[in-house]
Amino acid sequence: MIDLHTLVAYTDALLECGRFDDYAPNGLQVEGRHQVRRLVAGVTACQRLLEVARAQEADAVLVHHGYFWRNESPRVVGMKRRRLAILLEAQLNLLAYHLPLDAHPRWGNNVQLGRRLGLRVLGTLDLPGTQGLVWHGELPQSMTAEEFGRLVAERLDRRPLLVAGGLSPIRRLAWCTGGAPHYFQAVAEVGAPIAVDAYLTGEASEPVTHVARETGVHFFAAGHHATERYGVHALAAHLAEHFSLEWTYVEVDNEV
Ligand SMILES: [Zn+2]
Known part of the structure; x- marks a missing residue:
């Protein structure tokens, strides 16, 4: 109490x-x-x-x-x-x-999602106007876009939408949980050494198809809800432990 x-x-x-x-x-x-x-x-x-x-x-x-x-x-x-x-x-x-x-480095949606997907989380990509909400990291080994799509489906219990940017494999990724397709172009045009092979967010929008095709960077929409379950879950677990509270996480499923 x-x-x-x-x-x-x-x-x-x-x-x-x-x-x-x-x-x-x-x-x-x-x-x-x-x-x-x-x-x-x-x-x-x-x-x-x-x-x-x-x-x-x-x-x-x-x-x-x-x-x-x-x-x-x-x-x-x-x-x-x-x-x-x-x-x-x-x-x-x-x-x-x-x-x-979204942004918290320990309990936040982005860091929690990165861990859930088995990525080595490297921190935020400091792009203008993104308030530290775009993160980047690496897969333990390269995989095709289809293979990564299957991994996302398995870990999030929801099949993502994939807009392939070509045939290149994925090793480095950027992501932003929730509704952030509008960051895709800035992410896709980031140059070396922090260039990424794919970007993942919750929701898609019409322009992302063209960004993927014209930059060669793969785009995944893995669900606004599905990508944002993990921060509130981690924060609640922490608060419950810190203050000796009873707690439950309640999943109200959402296709979007
Ligand atoms: Zn959201």
């Missing part, structure tokens, strides 16, 4: 939330009861996740995708009202960490 404000202050500091220009508020988004004993973690604060958290008598929900995104309507109506009603009626706290959780 831990006081809510101790939990929030610790997590905000751990993830260095002040460093990021984000699209949504990080940290405590909806306040519930002031003592936290049981934590439920998930990728997105959707209604299904909140229902499971309520049924498990959780005190706090920890997610990567919370609410109050820049440019969304601020009205509390419809789907948003139903979600907030569950939180407020059950006195559930909602803690959400977006870019700080």
